[in-house]
Amino acid sequence: xxxxxxxxxxxxxxxxxxxxxxxxxxxxxxxxxxxxxxxxxxxxxxxxxxxxxxxxxxxxxxxxxxxxxxxxxxxxxxxxxxxxxxxxxxxxxxxxxxxxxxxxxxxxxxxxxxxxxxxxxxxxxxxxxxxxxxxxxxxxxxxxxxxxxxxxxxxxxxxxxxxxxxxxxxxxxxxxxxxxxxxxxxxxxxxxxxxxxxxxxxxxxxxxxxxxxxxxxxxxxxxxxxxxxxxxxxxxxxxxxxxxxxxxxxxxxxxxxxxxxxxxxxxxxxxxxxxxxxxxxxxxxxxxxxxxxxxxxxxxxxxxxxxxxxxxxxxxxxxxxxxxxxxxxxxxxxxxxxxxxxxxxxxxxxxxxxxxxxxxxxxxxxxxxxxxxxxxxxxxxxxxxxxxxxxxxxxxxxxxxxxxxxxxxxxxxxxxxxxxxxxxxxxxxxxxxxxxxxxxxxxxxxxxxxxxxxxxxxxxxxxx
Numbered sequence: 073x074x075x076x077x078x079x080x081x082x083x084x085x086x087x088x089x090x091x092x093x094x095x096x097x098x099x100x101x102x103x104x105x106x107x108x109x110x111x112x113x114x115x116x117x118x119x120x121x122x123x124x125x126x127x128x129x130x131x132x133x134x135x136x137x138x139x140x141x142x143x144x145x146x147x148x149x150x151x152x153x154x155x156x157x158x159x160x161x162x163x164x165x166x167x168x169x170x171x172x173x174x175x176x177x178x179x180x181x182x183x184x185x186x187x188x189x190x191x192x193x194x195x196x197x198x199x200x201x202x203x204x205x206x207x208x209x210x211x212x213x214x215x216x217x218x219x220x221x222x223x224x225x226x227x228x229x230x231x232x233x234x235x236x237x238x239x240x241x242x243x244x245x246x247x248x249x250x251x252x253x254x255x256x257x258x259x260x261x262x263x264x265x266x267x268x269x270x271x272x273x274x275x276x277x278x279x280x281x282x283x284x285x286x287x288x289x290x291x292x293x294x295x296x297x298x299x300x301x302x303x304x305x306x307x308x309x310x311x312x313x314x315x316x317x318x319x320x321x322x323x324x325x326x327x328x329x330x331x332x333x334x335x336x337x338x339x340x341x342x343x344x345x346x347x348x349x350x351x352x353x354x355x356x357x358x359x360x361x362x363x364x365x366x367x368x369x370x371x372x373x374x375x376x377x378x379x380x381x382x383x384x385x386x387x388x389x390x391x392x393x394x395x396x397x398x399x400x401x402x403x404x405x406x407x408x409x410x411x412x413x414x415x416x417x418x419x420x421x422x423x424x425x426x427x428x429x430x431x432x433x434x435x436x437x438x439x440x441x442x443x444x445x446x447x448x449x450x451x452x453x454x455x456x457x458x459x460x461x462x463x464x465x466x467x468x469x470x471x472x473x474x475x476x477x478x479x480x481x482x483x484x485x486x487x488x489x490x491x492x493x494x495x496x497x498x499x500x501x502x503x504x505x506x507x508x509x510x511x512x513x514x515x516x517x518x519x520x521x522x523x524x525x526x527x528x529x530x531x532x533x534x535x536x
Contacts, residue, residue, distance in 0.1 A: 073102050073103035074102075074103065074120050074121075074504065075100070075101065075102050075103075075116075075119040075120045075121075076100075076101040076119055076120065076121050076122075076123070076465070076501070076504060076506070077098060077099070077100055077101070077115060077119035077121070077122045077123070078098060078099040078100075078101070078123050078125050078130060078467070078469070079098045079112055079115075079122055079123065079124055079125060079126075080096055080097075080098060080112055080124065080125060080126045081094075081096070081097050081098065081099070081125035081126070081128055081129070081130045081469075082095070082096070082125070082126060082127060082128055082129060082472055082481075082485060083095055083097075083129045083130070083472075083485040083486065084097040084099065084109065084129075084130045084459065085129065085130070085131050085132075085437075085440070085459075085486045086109070086132070086458055086459040086460060087131070087132050087440065087441055087444050087445050087457070087458040087459065088458045088459065088460050091437065091441070093486060094109070094110075096111070097109060097110065097111065097130075098110065098111060098112045098114075098115050098125075099130065099459070099467070100115045100116055100119065101465040101501075101504050102116075102504075103504055104267045104464055104465055104503040104504040105267070105461075105462060105463065105464060105465055105504070106459060106460065106461055106462065106463050106464075106465050107461060108461060109459060109460070109461065121506070123469070123499060123506075125469055127471050127472055127473045128469040128470060128471055128472060128498060128499075129469070129470045129472055129481070129485045129486065129489060130459075130467055130468070130469050131191070131440065131444065131459075131467070131468050131470075131486075131489070132444040132445075132456070132457055132458050132459050132466060132467065132468070133191065133192065133193025133194060133221075133444070133456065133466030133467055133468050133500065133501070133502065134190070134191050134192040134193065134194075134392075134405040134406070134409070134443045134444060134447070134468060135192070135193070135194045135195075135391060135392070135443065135444060135446075135447025135448050135450075135451065135453075135456065135457060136187055136192050136194065136195040136196065136392065136393055136394055136403075136405055136408075136447065137196055137341065137343075137362075137364035137391035137392060137393045137447045137450045137451060138196060138198065138305075138343040138344075138364035138366055138393025138394070138395055139183065139195055139196060139197045139198065139393060139394055139395060139396065139397075139403065140197065140198050140199070140200075140395070140396030140397070140398075141179055141180045141182075141183035141184070141197045141199070141211065141396075141397070142168070142171060142175065142176050142179045142180070142199060142201075143164075143168075143179075143396035143397045143398035143399070144179045144182050144183045144186075144397035144398075144403070144525070144529075145171075145175060145179050145525070145528060145529040145532050146164055146167055146168070146397075146398040146529070146532070146533070147397050147398050147401045147529075148401055149163070149164065149167070149398065149533065151163050152164060152398075155373070156311065156313070156373055156374055156375070157310055157311050157313060157314070157373050157375060158238060158313050160373060160399065161238060161239070162238070164398060165201075165239050165240050165243055166240065166536050167532060167533060167536040168201050168203075168243065169201075169203050169240070169242055169243050169536070170203070170204070170532050170535045170536055171201065171203050171204060171206055171532065172204050172205070172206065173204070173205055173206050173207065173210045174528065175528050175532060176199070176206050176210040176211060176214075177210045177211070177213065177214045178214075178521065178524055178525050178528055179525060179528075180197070180210070180211045180214040180215065181214045181217070181218050181516060181521055182521060182522065182525045183195075183197075183397060183403050184214070184215060184218050184220045185218065185513050185516065185518055185521065186402070186403040186404065187220065187394070187403050187404075187405060188218070188219075188220060188497075188500050188502075188507050188508050188513065189496050189497060189500070189508055189511075189513065190403070190404040190405045190406050190407070190494075190496060190497060191405060191406060191468030191470065191497035191500055192220075192405040192468075192500075193220070193221055193456070193466040193467075193468065193500060193501070193502045193507075194220070194221040194222070194223070194447070194448075194451070194453070194456055194466065194502075195220055195221070195222060195223070196222075196223035196224075196225055196273070196305070196364075196393075196451060197211055197222070197223070197224055197225065198225045198227045198275050198277075198305065198343070199211055199224070199225070199226070199227050200227025200228055200229055200275065200276075200277040200281075201227070201229065201243050202245060203242075203243060207253075208224055208226050208253075208257055208272075209257075209261075211224055212224050212261055212270060215269075215270070216269070216270070217515070217516065218507075218513075218515050218516050219502055219503075219505055219507045219515045220502060220507070221268075221269050221270075221456070221464075221466065221502055221503065222269065222270050222271070223270075223271045223272075223273055223303075223451050224257070224261065224270065224271070224272050224273070225272070225273040225274070225275035225305050226250075226253065226254045226257050226272060226273070226274060226275060227275045227276065227277050228245060228247075228250040228254075228275070228276050228277060228282060228286065228290075229243060229244045229245065229276075229277045229281040229282060230244050230245055230246070230247045230250060230276075230281070230282045230283055230286050231244065231280075231281055231282055231283050232244040236321070237280055237281050237282075238278075238280045238281055239281050244281070247283065247285065247286045247289070250276075250286065251286075251289055251290070251293060254272075254274055254290070254293060255293060257272050258272045258274075258293075258294075258297060258300075258302055262297070262300060262302060264299070264300040264301050266455050266464075267455060267464050267503060269503060271301070271302075271303075271451070271452075271453075272302065273294070273302065273303040273304065273305050274290045274291075274293060274294040274302065274303070274304050274305070275290075275304070275305040275306055276290050276306055277306065277307065278306060278307040278308075278314075279306075279307075279308070279314075279317065279318055279321075279322070279326065279329055280314070280317050280321075284322075284333060287306075287333040287334075287335060288333050288334060290304065291304055291333065291334040291335060292334075294339070295339070301339070301452050302339075303339050303340065303341065303451070303452050304335060304337075304339060304340040304341075305340070305341055305342070305343070305364075306335065306342060306343070307342065307343045307344060308326045308327075308330060308342035308343065308344065308345055308348075309325075309326040309327065309342075309344065309345050309346060309347040309348050309352070310343070310344040310345075310346055310347070310370075310375055311346060311347065311373070311374075311375035311376060312347065312376075314326065314347065315347050325349070325351075325352065326347075326352075327348065327349075327351065327352035327355055327356070330342070330361075331355065336355060336356070336359040336361045337359050337360065337361060338359070338360040338361070338452075339452065340359075340361050340362065341361070341362030341363065341364055341389070341391070341450045341451070342361065342362070342363055342364070343363075343364040343366060343393060343395070344363075344364070344365075344366055344369075344370065344375065344378065345363045345365075345378055345383075346370055346375045346376040346377070346378045347376065348363075348378070348379065348383070350382075353379065353382055353383055353386050353388060354386060356383070356386075356388045357383075357386040357387040357388045360387075360389060361388070361389075362388070362389040362390070362391065362449065362450035363378075363383060363388055363389070363390045363391070363450070364391055364392070364393035364450060365378055365380050365390055365391065365392055365393065365412060365442065366392075366393040366394065366395040366400070366408075367392075367408065367411040367412045367415045368394065368395070368400040368402065368407070368408055368411050369393075369394075369395035369396070369399040369400045370415075371411070371415065372399050372400055372401070373399055377415055377416075377418075377419035378419075379419070380412065380416050380434070380442075381416055381433055381434060384438075384442075389446065389449045389450050390442055390446050390450070391442060391443070391446040391447030391448075391449070391450035391451070392405065392408050392409060392412060392442055392443045392446070392447060393408075394408050404494055405443060406489060406490065406494050406495065407494035408443070409439045409440055409442070409443040409490055410439070410490045410491075410494055412434065412439045412442060412443075413434050413435070413436060413438070413439040413490055413491075416433050416434035416439075417431055417433045417434055419433075435487075436486065436487035436489070436490040436491055437486060437487065439490055440486070440489070440490065444457050444458060445457040445458050464503060464504075465501055465503060465504040466501065466502055466503065467499075467500075467501045468497045468499070468500050468501075469497060469498050469499040469500075469501075470489060470495055470497055470498060471495075471498040472485055472488075474495065476492060476493035476494075476495045477492055477493065477495070479492075480492035496511055497511070498510060498511055
């Protein structure tokens with residue numbers, strides 16, 4: 073089994089239960105697991121590879137809980153740069169109808185490259201549109217090549233405009249076909265073992281694009297795989313129009329809709345939840361239903377500020393998500409954590425009675441915990457999210473001797489990761505494999521990938 077030694081790190085922030093932080097510490101990795109953390113003298117014998125981390129901060133690999141990777145092809149489309157959610161979707165559905173399998177494979181790798189370079193080691197992706205022979209297999213194969221730990225969610229849309237839904241009829245699928253393909257994907261790709269590199273989740277797109285029956289049947293399908301940890305994912309309570317649609321069509325709040333359909337529980341996570349009210353937060357906490365917090369996307373689409381501190385204080389599992397590249401125009405996980413930190417602070421100051429905790433509403437370490445441990449819990453992974461012997465060897469190293477950290481890391485290397493800048497990772501290690509080395513992607517040639525991606529982005533837009 074290959075071994076790797078991360079030697080003499082300036083600081084190791086483990087994010088274990090005690091949030092232990094170690095100075096001048098080393099980490100020994102054997103195969104895909106962490107074997108030991110301590111001083112260099114405490115490490116086992118020679119390693120196959122040694123990384124001198126004397127300039128570096130080491131943190132657990134960041135975990136992205138919500139994304140639409142194909143949308144990297146439609147970043148900054150002029151027609152929807154200033155649109156809110158429903159009009160934004162209406163402008164982009166016709167473009168996305170031209171997606172091909174090649175476009176999905178290339179955009180998945182481009183999105184994953186961006187995440188890996190920012191220290192993210194695990195990502196989910198919500199692919200819910202399947203035109204022109206596109207399959208979720210295209211994304212899974214792309215992830216295996218680039219080396220990212222992947223939670224692939226089989227999204228779907230079944231209620232088009234003719235039935236009162238938001239998407240055009242030409243991009244929806246038959247519900248029997250959706251369920252059959254979802255079962256095929258779970259049986260082929262879902263891995264429930266320690267260190268699994270691929271999981272499959274069941275993910276009807278949203279209350280405004282699928283039927284009640286599909287929501288119920290999807291939940292039943294996921295839970296039929298008993299003991300395998302097949303999870304459920306969708307969008308919920310994203311903005312005011314989302315709330316209005318739910319009240320008009322279903323005569324209830326989104327949380328009540330989810331509860332009625334069996335979409336609350338420890339095996340469920342919902343994206344956004346910007347408009348989750350006090351009753352909804354209490355119900356999410358009671359049922360251990362997870363939330364993927366997407367601050368950049370929520371700001372970009374003017375959806376609002378999610379009450380994340382209230383969720384965390386109530387006991388709701390919360391992770392971070394960069395969301396679709398076209399509603400964020402970036403997929404930098406450190407930046408996403410920074411935005412979560414800043415937005416939580418300003419959000420409470422805008423409430424009628426002001427801020428309960430002032431700037432301490434969200435600390436840098438709180439935000440990093442959400443980006444690591446929180447994301448692992450939301451995705452149902454007990455083997456990632458913090459650093460300890462026996463955990464998967466997913467780590468990110470940041471060079472503290474760079475201009476971004478100057479004057480900050482000398483005081484607090486952990487907090488400076490978010491307070492000072494949005495740096496790129498010097499090393500990203502996934503399952504014991506060095507995927508980013510000295511700031512460069514080590515698994516895929518990035519130059520040709522970007523060139524191919526840009527060519528396909530123009531083809532997609534011109535053909536719409």
